Amino acid sequence: xxxxxxxxxxxWHPKGADKKVYAGEVVKVVxxxxxxxxxxxxxxxxxxxxxxxxxxxxxxxxxxxxxxxGITCVESEERTHRxxxxxxxxxxxxxxxxxIRVGITGVPGAGKSQFIECLGKQLCxxxxxxxxxxxxxxxxxxxxxxxxxxxxxxxxxxxxxxFIRPSPSSCTLGGVAAKTRESIVLxxxxxxxxxxxxxxxxxxxEVAVRSMVDFFLLVQIxxxxxDLQGIKKGVVEMADAIVxxxxxxxxxxxxxxxxxxxxxVLHYLHPFTEGWTPRALSCSALEGTGVGxxxxxxxxxxxxxxxxxxxxxxxxxxxxxxxxxxLEARLLEAFYSDDKNATKLASLEKDVSNKSIxxxxxxxxxxx
Ligand SMILES: Nc1nc2c(ncn2[C@@H]2O[C@H](COP(=O)(O)OP(=O)(O)OP(=O)(O)O)[C@@H](O)[C@H]2O)c(=O)[nH]1
Ligand SMILES: [Mg+2]
Numbered sequence: 001x002x003x004x005x006x007x008x009x010x011x012w013h014p015k016g017a018d019k020k021v022y023a024g025e026v027v028k029v030v031x032x033x034x035x036x037x038x039x040x041x042x043x044x045x046x047x048x049x050x051x052x053x054x055x056x057x058x059x060x061x062x063x064x065x066x067x068x069x070g071i072t073c074v075e076s077e078e079r080t081h082r083x084x085x086x087x088x089x090x091x092x093x094x095x096x097x098x099x100i101r102v103g104i105t106g107v108p109g110a111g112k113s114q115f116i117e118c119l120g121k122q123l124c125x126x127x128x129x130x131x132x133x134x135x136x137x138x139x140x141x142x143x144x145x146x147x148x149x150x151x152x153x154x155x156x157x158x159x160x161x162x163f164i165r166p167s168p169s170s171c172t173l174g175g176v177a178a179k180t181r182e183s184i185v186l187x188x189x190x191x192x193x194x195x196x197x198x199x200x201x202x203x204x205x206e207v208a209v210r211s212m213v214d215f216f217l218l219v220q221i222x223x224x225x226x227d228l229q230g231i232k233k234g235v236v237e238m239a240d241a242i243v244x245x246x247x248x249x250x251x252x253x254x255x256x257x258x259x260x261x262x263x264x265v266l267h268y269l270h271p272f273t274e275g276w277t278p279r280a281l282s283c284s285a286l287e288g289t290g291v292g293x294x295x296x297x298x299x300x301x302x303x304x305x306x307x308x309x310x311x312x313x314x315x316x317x318x319x320x321x322x323x324x325x326x327l328e329a330r331l332l333e334a335f336y337s338d339d340k341n342a343t344k345l346a347s348l349e350k351d352v353s354n355k356s357i358x359x360x361x362x363x364x365x366x367x368x
Pocket of ligand 2: 114198
């Protein structure tokens with residue numbers, strides 16, 4: 001809500017969604033780059049509706065409003081929006097792929113947003129342009145993270161070099177993940193050098209994010225008794241680095257111990273990215289210490305993969321897997337949306353339950 005009480009909400013939102021969850025604070029933009037970065041001149045047409053060419057021209061000229069508009073089309077289920085999104089994605093694709101994509105996960109409260117704010121500001125000061133996207137299926141239930149993240153990244157959102165987009169309000173994780181993938185393409189076409197994707201370390205969202213980023217960072221906190229308790233091994237196994245956050249005040253020693261412990265664990269795990277041994281580091285996102293070392297690790301990782309000619313091939317593999325998972329989803333949808341299939345399935349399910357037919361036989365009949 002802005003000072004004048006004006007509530008910002010997108011022109012499209014899912015049926016039944018509470019409009020208030022979109023409320024964003026209207027903040028004054030400052031150019032912390034000392035004036036060296038200025039979006040190119042772009043005369044936005046004075047209309048409500050834009051076509052894909054106009055949105056592309058706008059986002060490429062650094063118009064963040066039109067980038068946001070493009071992402072809204074990508075997130076929308078509305079038919080005209082979907083058509084614009086499809087054409088916009090096709091136009092954007094040749095201009096995409098040049099950023100470093102980093103996924104950031106960790107339990108709620110680990111300090112992911114604070115870390116992104118801190119890293120984002122450091123990167124902007126170095127001259128990078130930074131986009132922040134969120135994959136948080138839980139936000140559709142509470143609406144809390146959206147407002148929370150907005151306020152926590154206030155400084156970063158004021159920077160002309162940064163673009164922050166809260167989680168799309170979509171019911172399924174698959175839906176949210178698909179939209180985030182497409183949003184990455186638009187951010188890259190808009191010239192962002194770094195795309196940071198925040199996700200909550202609960203549920204399946206990490207798996208979805210892992211498959212769309214180059215580097216996957218797990219933010220942890222020390223001092224909760226047994227440090228390895230409560231974290232799922234699967235998430236640790238997907239990480240290219242773990243950073244123990246909140247290494248400040250009287251927590252410094254505990255953070256250091258936890259970092260040593262994580263280093264030991266990572267040493268024994270099979271690395272997710274072949275040929276890269278994941279590292280454990282510590283930082284204080286609040287004070288800014290150690291955050292630069294995390295970034296140096298990301299750069300080293302990317303340089304290594306590029307020098308081995310693997311950076312692009314890993315991305316290509318990700319796209320192929322993505323196509324396959326979309327195909328599977330589409331086939332399933334086609335199967336279930338056919339009434340004849342539904343009736344046959346219901347009857348065969350009964351037969352399988354009362355053992356009047358073998359499961360494989362029922363499957364054969366369904367496939368016919
Ligand atoms: N002392 C200290 N506090 C921190 C640090 N980083 C974050 N915090 C605090 O921890 C709390 C949670 O930080 P967030 O950045 O919102 O955590 P998050 O992981 O994004 O949380 P969710 O988005 O809810 O999952 C806030 O009150 C921060 O101020 C740090 O380095 N040191
Ligand atoms: Mg957060």
